[in-house]
Every structure is written in structure tokens, then in C-alpha cells.
Amino acid sequence: MGSVTRKIGRKQELAEREQVRRVARESIRQMEAALSRLSRKCSSCDAPFDPQDPVSLDRWHISVTHDSTVLTCPECKDRESVVQ
Ligand SMILES: [Zn+2]
Numbered sequence: 001m002g003s004v005t006r007k008i009g010r011k012q013e014l015a016e017r018e019q020v021r022r023v024a025r026e027s028i029r030q031m032e033a034a035l036s037r038l039s040r041k042c043s044s045c046d047a048p049f050d051p052q053d054p055v056s057l058d059r060w061h062i063s064v065t066h067d068s069t070v071l072t073c074p075e076c077k078d079r080e081s082v083v084q
Helices: 002-037 054-059 074-083
Strands: 061-064 069-072
Touching: 069 074
Parallel strands: none
Antiparallel strands: 061 069
């Protein structure tokens, strides 16, 4: 029975790994869907935002609320932090 138990354990392990992969894929899909719904410009100054550009993704401030996304370009972000 030892080998059978091991087989079941391996099956479970594979199933769990597949589940993790599915969840990861789903969250990537949701992230892409969220990005595709984004307005492609700064909410303050209309500067264009490129969601394909990792530098933009890194520098822009993206604020996600339950029904909308607010994008702030690096310049406006700097301006805001100066005011505060
Ligand atoms: Zn701006």
C-alpha cells in the first residue's frame, strides 16, 4: 500500500501545483484586463501613459478604486508631493 499512498500524494501535489498555476494565470488575466481598461493618460495633465512600458508602469502612480483607476504621471506625482 505504500506505493499507492505515494502515488496519491504525488497526484495531490500535482493538482495543487496546477491549482497554483491556474490562480496565477487568472490573476495575470485580471491584471491585464484591468490594464486594458485603464485610461491611457494622466488624470491631471493628459500626459500619455503606455501600459506596455515597464518604466511607465514603475514611475506612474496607479490608484485603483472599486470601479475606476486613476493614473498620475511622474511629473504630477512630483508636483503633488511638493504641495504636501
Ligand atoms: Zn500628469
